[in-house]
Amino acid sequence: MAQAEAFETDFWKHANLRKVWDDIVPGEPRKTIPYTLTRDAIELYCASVGEDHPIYFDEAYAKTTRYGGLIAPPSIHILLMFACTPADDWMRSPGTVNAGQSWSYNIPARPGDVIRLEARALDKFIKRERLFVVHDNVFFNQQGDVICSGRGWTIRPE
Amino acid sequence: MTTTFENLGEGDTIDGPKFEVSRESIRLFCDGSLDYNPLHLDDEYMKGSFGKTNFGGIIMHGMNNFGLITRMITDWAYPAGAIHRRLETRWVKPVKPGDTIQPTGIVKSKQVTANSRWVLIDVMVKNQAGEKVATGEAMVEFPS
DSSP, X not given: OHHHHTSOOXXXXXXXXXXXXXXXXXXXBOOOOOEEOXXXXXXXXXXXXXXXXXXXXXXXXXXXXXXXXXXXXXXGHHHHHHHXXXXXXXXXXXXXXXXXXXXXXXXXOOTTOEXXXXXXXXXXXXXXXXXXXXXXXXXXOTTSOEEEEEEEEEEOXX | OOOOTTTOXXXXXXXXXXXXXXXXXHHHHHHHHTOOOGGGTXXXXXXXOBTTBOOSSOOOOHHHHHHXXXXXXXXXXXXXXXXXXXXXXXXXSOOOTTOEEEEEEEEEEEEEOSSOEEEEEEEEEEOTTSOEEEEEEEXXXXXX
């Protein structure tokens, strides 16, 4: 799996470099890295949730649709969140529990897109002794068009 | 009958795909999403507690629910010429290997705006015991 080989899958490895809840400053941009979305990466993500619609796999079919070519499922931002952030990003802290997310979709991501993320913590709070951080994210393609934007609520490890 | 904005009504239901959760499906989601948090991989780590919570073993990614709900909405919307525009979700119960989960949707309302038409859908994911593991709301555009 070429994608996973180039990616540090041991989330403990950089754990000491990551910000803990106390260090996270709401409003401060997170470091991000551009990512080229490949057909292989889309197909692997699709396999993991059982996506089988031909618009993600069959180029001849996809050309007949309103999109005029292959696209990725809207939920591809699940992959992009990790693909566009470095190993010391606090989203990778072991024990980070996702409590929910909301996303708005503008245009689809496509194979070959070079995708850029603008992201930050938007808010942090304590509720029932749990440490929450709200993250705020916008993904753009190489033309600068918004692909999707979303927000997530995470419970931080103590 | 083909789904159209006109013939949709409050209470109409959408059945999503059943999904069998296993250690292998969770591992595949790690590879597909690049989310290798030990919550989803490491049995030893999961013997510990997280504040007041002890999961008792590895758990499925919450976003796997999100991906399944998306699959349900897009598979329903594409044939109708509609576009999935928004999904908001909240996880209410962990999902573990051996569970079978299924998303469903219920049309809540329709709205016409200056330039388009919208359908709001309540979504949920239930496990094999009928317990809700995720809830949320989706918004689908039916371009006029």
